Each structure stands twice: as structure tokens, then as C-alpha cells.
Amino acid sequence: MALFRKKANVASDSTEALVPRVEWHLEQLIARVRDEAPALEAREIDAGLVHARLADQYRDLGLAPPNAAEFERNSANLDVEGWRRLALAVATLDDAGLRPALLEIAPRVAVAVQVENGFLAAARETAPLTVALIRQSAIRAQEFGRHLAMRLGVGIAGESLEQSRAILKSLDYKRLLTEADVAKAAAQEKMERLRQKQMEADALRRRRGKI
Numbered sequence: 282m283a284l285f286r287k288k289a290n291v292a293s294d295s296t297e298a299l300v301p302r303v304e305w306h307l308e309q310l311i312a313r314v315r316d317e318a319p320a321l322e323a324r325e326i327d328a329g330l331v332h333a334r335l336a337d338q339y340r341d342l343g344l345a346p347p348n349a350a351e352f353e354r355n356s357a358n359l360d361v362e363g364w365r366r367l368a369l370a371v372a373t374l375d376d377a378g379l380r381p382a383l384l385e386i387a388p389r390v391a392v393a394v395q396v397e398n399g400f401l402a403a404a405r406e407t408a409p410l411t412v413a414l415i416r417q418s419a420i421r422a423q424e425f426g427r428h429l430a431m432r433l434g435v436g437i438a439g440e441s442l443e444q445s446r447a448i449l450k451s452l453d454y455k456r457l458l459t460e461a462d463v464a465k466a467a468a469q470e471k472m473e474r475l476r477q478k479q480m481e482a483d484a485l486r487r488r489r490g491k492i
Contacts, residue, residue, distance in 0.1 A: 302436050303382045303385040303386050303434075303435050303436065304435065304436040304437060304438040305379060305382060305426075305430055305435055305436070305437060305438065306437075306438045307423070307426070307427075307437050307438065307439075309376075309378065309379070310373070310379065310426040310430065310437075311419060311422050311423050311426055313373050313376050313379060313426075314369065314373055314415065314422040314423075314425055314426045315415070315416065315419065315422045317369055317372040317373055317375075318369060318412050318413075318415045318416035318422065319416050321365050321368050321369050321372070321412050322365065322411070322412040322413040322415075322416050323413070324365065324368075325361075326361075326364040326365055326367075326368045328353065328356065328364065331364070331367060331368050331371055332347070332349055332352045332353070334371050334372070334375070335347060335352075335371045335374075335396070335400065336349075338371070338374055338375065338380055338383065339383065339392060341380070342380065342381065342383055342384040342387075343384070344383070344384060344387060344392055345392060346392070347392055347393060347396045348393070351393065352396065355396075355397055355401055356401060356404075358405070359401075359404060359405065362408065362411050362412070363404045363405060363408065364404070365411070365412040366403065366404040366407055366408075366410065366412060366425070367400060367401065367403075367404035369412055369415065369425070370399075370400045370403050370404060370425075370429050371400060373426070373429065382433070382435050383395060383433075386433065386434050386435065389434070390433070390434050395433060398432055398433075399429065399432045399433035399434075400429075400432075400433075402432045403425070403428050403429045403432050406428070406432075407424075407425060407428050407454075407455075408455070409454065409455060410424065410425060410454050410455075414454075420452060421454060423452065424449070424452040424453065424454060427445065427448065427449045427452065428449065430445075431445065431446070431449060
């Protein structure tokens with residue numbers, strides 16, 4: 282079974298040409314992410330090897346590889362986990378079934394844009410996801426795969442863009458952690474208000490007992 286396909290999107294103006302939409306099959310994407318994660322979760326990442334691996338992927342497709350100096354400059358702000366996430370994103374596209382999507386989107390998304398807005402953005406913007414967490418959880422592996430697909434401009438088979446965005450939002454680990462922190466802070470604030478009221482009530486009873 283092919284791991285990606287092109288689906289024609291019908292434009293609102295019937296005179297416009299059909300725009301092919303490249304898609305990945307979600308189950309295969311998740312499986313690949315989870316297969317690659319164990320080798321990377323505790324590894325010190327060699328930036329040069331990550332670029333070389335990515336460059337080889339593009340060469341295999343007959344596309345010019347990303348510029349090494351530009352890649353080094355744009356990846357300079359990644360921390361240790363960011364590099365692991367980047368290495369995971371790049372390793373995922375070693376898959377011979379997934380990688381051709383890079384070629385299919387190339388006419389509308391240049392290689393440099395794919396690298397910056399796809400691979401590097403996925404590495405930067407998916408914290409606090411760690412590769413260890415991605416390995417341990419199929420849900421987090423799905424989230425990471427969806428983040429990569431969304432940033433590259435690749436769809437998920439059987440889903441509209443709106444559906445994919447909604448699902449990704451529901452999975453977003455950063456959002457869930459933020460909401461949990463907000464809920465915890467609100468609960469603590471409520472408990473503090475109750476404690477203050479209890480202390481005031483106790484003080485009032487003591488004063489009345491002295492009358």
C-alpha cells in the first residue's frame with residue numbers, strides 16, 4: 282500500500298484547475314515515527330550528520346539538497362531535545378513510501394521552505410514533546426507526525442484540512458500542559474480563598490466566645 286497519495290481538491294471556481302493534494306496514511310506515519318524514536322531518545326545528535334541525511338533524501342528524489350550553511354544558521358537555536366526532534370523528523374522521511382511527498386510538494390513548496398517551515402519548525406515548535414515521550418506514547422507519536430505533516434503541507438488521508446487541524450489541536454501536548462497548569466492554579470486559588478474564609482470564621486467565633 283502506498284504511504285502517500287495525491288488527491289485532487291476542487292477549487293471554488295470551477296474554471297480553476299484541480300490542485301493536487303499530497304497525503305500520508307496516518308497509521309504508516311505513526312509507525313515510522315515510533316520505529317525511529319528509540320534510537321534517538323538519549324543520543325547526542327551530530328548536526329552535520331542530520332544535514333547529510335536530509336541532503337541525501339533530497340538527492341534521492343532528484344532535488345537540490347538544502348544549503349549546508351543556511352541549515353547550520355537556521356538550526357543554531359535548537360536545544361538538545363530540539364535536535365533530537367529534528368533528527369526524528371528527518372529519519373521519518375527515510376521511509377521510501379513517505380519521502381516522495383517531498384518531491385510532490387516541491388512545485389509549490391521549495392526545498393528551502395520545506396526545511397525551514399517543515400523540519401526545523403516541527404523541531405522548534407513541538408516542545409515540550411521529547412523523543413522519549415514520543416517513543417512511549419502512540420498519541421504523542423501521532424501528534425509529532427501530524428505536526429510534521431501540517432508544517433510540510435502534506436495532508437492526512439481521509440481527512441480534510443479542517444479536520445486535521447482540529448485533531449492536532451485536540452492532541453497538542455503544549456496546550457494540554459498549559460490548560461492543566463491553569464486548572465491547577467485556579468484550584469489552588471480556590472483552596473486559598475476557602476482557607477482564608479475558614480480562618481476568618483474561626484477568628485469570628487473566638488471573638489464571640491470572649492463576649
